[in-house]
Amino acid sequence: METMVQGAMTGTQDERKRRLSPINQRRLANFKANRRGLWSLWIFLVLFVLAMGAEFLTNDRPILVSYKGELLVPTFVNYPEEKFGGFLAVTDYRDPFIQEEINANGWMMWPLVRYSYRTVNNEIPVPAPAPPSWMLDKETRCVRYAEGAEDPNCVIGNWNWLGTDDQGRDVLARLVYGFRISVLFGLALTLASSVIGIAAGAVQGYYGGWVDLIFQRFIEIWTAIPTLYLILIVSSVLIPGFWTLFTILLAFSWVALVGVVRAEFLRGRNFEYIAAARALGVSNRTIMWRHLLPNAMVATLTFMPFILNGSISTLTALDFLGFGLPPGSASLGELLAQGKNNLQAPWLGITGFIVISLMLSLLIFIGEAVRDAFDPRKSFA
């Protein structure tokens, strides 16, 4: 028995660094075994990466312009229109005059879709909201362009694949930018509230006693405040922006993890290896960080996807009610609101619904797979 493990394998420093601990290997294998979760993760990652590069995907500026031998990147640099012989402070690359000028002296490379989230399409053939371009024939589609069906701008890049909203803005472009801001907001809020929640839970669980008692009562009172009403009140005073909303929501969302982490620390602080660490003279902070936190991480990771989803839907809800991001920003909630106000244009509501439900489902599937991967009882089944 004693010699069972000895000498069977020799480890080196390098090997240790590369090697995932066996427990994590098992978890990874468990996660991969859940095909739905794995596929969801891949689909989500692809969508996320695409949305992160939204400016290269759908934008009202070309990705690359060659003008009089000079290579320009309008995505990153604001060139004044003077450069191309115009008079505006910011170049409108969609202007046929500018396009002609550039094409005469070089070339330009457009993104797949030539609209940004706030670009108003002035050439829509019917009153906004306009239906998706593929629902119209070429003649109708190009009716507002100067040269009709022969106009060089009546091309596939200028299609409104998912139609326009009631202000003539391209729905697909708004969707991509809206997806990005929703996911980023959700991730940032989840991360921040997890950090605060874990720290608070750790301190309460580890020290116990009065610290715990006072903190617990405070949290009980704090969670009794109706968050949504508070946001409504605050947003009538302040102009709600990304960070204002973030701060207000963070003030309430950090409590979600406190209970779980506190329980794990309360349980963990009586373990013998904690006593052993104390007997070694290890400081409290190190004990919490090195010995107790890893135990609490499983519970935390399990919760995180659901907090992420909660954050995203809160933002969507606020946008839907009109108390969210400032007017004009790309947001899924606003798209839903438009869909509700324009029932004659079903592409608005349907698009919003499909994208939001897809995003939330993907995240939940991923979360489910992560939770199962961390479930110790599942690993032997």
Add this chain to the structure above:
Amino acid sequence: MNIQANTPLLSVEDLSVAFGQGDKQNLAVKRISFSVNKGETVALVGESGSGKSVSALSVLKLLPYPSASHPSGKVLFNGTDLLHADEKTMRKVRGNEISMIFQEPMTSLNPLHSVEKQVAEVLKIHQGMSDTKARQRVLELLTQVGIRDPETRLNSYPHQLSGGQRQRVMIAMTLANEPDLLIADEPTTALDVTVQAQILKLLKELQAARGMAMLFITHDLGIVRKFADRVCVMTGGEIVEQGPVAEIFDNPQHPYTRHLLAAEPKGMPPVQNDSRPVVVQADDLKVWFSIKRGFLRKTVDHVKAVDGIDIKVRKGQTLGIVGESGSGKTTLGLAILRMISSTGRISFNGADIQENSWKEMRPLRRDMQIVFQDPFGALSPRMSVSDIVGEGLLVHFPDLSAEERDRKVARALEEVGLDASTRFRYPHEFSGGQRQRISIARAMVLEPKFVMLDEPTSALDMSVQAQVVDLLRDLQRKHDLAYLFISHDLKVVRALANEVVVMRNGKVVESGVSDEIFDRPRTAYTKALMAAAFNLETAPEGVVSE
């Protein structure tokens, strides 16, 4: 094989147990055969992981199916094959014809059911007794298992009973339906020695009175010798030797049996020498936990866990502290190390440390170390062995470079008899004995002057125990360490300690040079403790707790 003329009550033939599914099958029991005759006691003996409990559980089909399976074998009970019987048949057999006692009396009783309800349940299920009839029978059974004032105990809940009383209730439950066969899975392992002796005596009497057969699973050879008629020695899932107890003990054939029989803690403790300097001294040490009542939380009474104890530990010497569970041994040790608050004087190397703050204690932690009882709980499962052992170095020698630290860790591991190349693995990859060595290495790497050993061998198998005892003694000699050795296992204490303090209810019952106490105990309590530990004999009523 021991084939009797009449057919045996239980006969296990060619039984295998496998765990896991698909291609990851793990054979825990390999083709074992044994039999139990009517009225006979058969002991299955082996170290942890030998498959003895799994074998016993498969008799009643209590394994976690379908992750467990039986690739081969038959379990014939009174001629019926239980292994292939359906659930309905099994339910009739379980608790009725075959009963089982489990190891842990703390968890095998439902904490929300009163004693009456627990015991009556079996009667109602298998015999369909009415409430009043069942109550009478429960009283009868409780009297038989030696519970005093059974009437008042009927409405007690498990937490109101002591460990021994709980195990008695468990036994009452198993006897309720007059089973033909009783399977006892380490029924006394979790109990104190004195209580163990009482429970064993009770089982023996009950068996004699009812002509019941017993399958007794244990790792304790002392119990087997005293208690069983026949013995099957198991290791690695196989029965390597079986036969009458006297034969096996006097003339063991298989090398493993010989190894097991030889594995008693041996060797001599350090020689008593009062001229050595005192490393740790405590005078009139008290640890009282207050009991608070009422709205203002006024302290109405105290639980006196440690109540006025004086001890001295000298350089290179070992002070053993013995006593039953709840006697305050561990509390005393923790108080001396200032891990819990206490009153009284504690001095370390002549300096008073009782008033030191936690911060002032930190530099001293290097010189005062602990090795804990549970080799599984004392190592953080998420840290590699190298990190575990090196953690103390990080605190006390922050200037060491990574290589120097690594070298020290490797040396410490080699000193406790582990392969230093295993230091990047995680604790779960090691056996219990190896883990305990890692715990010892963690303490020793700091080169302490004083080590508190809190039951370091209790959770280990017999043969591993002996090795760890040898290791501890070697380390002490090499580094001239002062040990405070806490244990309820008197055999181990005898092998390690040159001075002994016997504790009971927070007070010292008897103290002195170890040979004196072991050979000529003065108080009745110490005498009872010795008799129970070395001969499994019970003491007259009132001397020890039950």
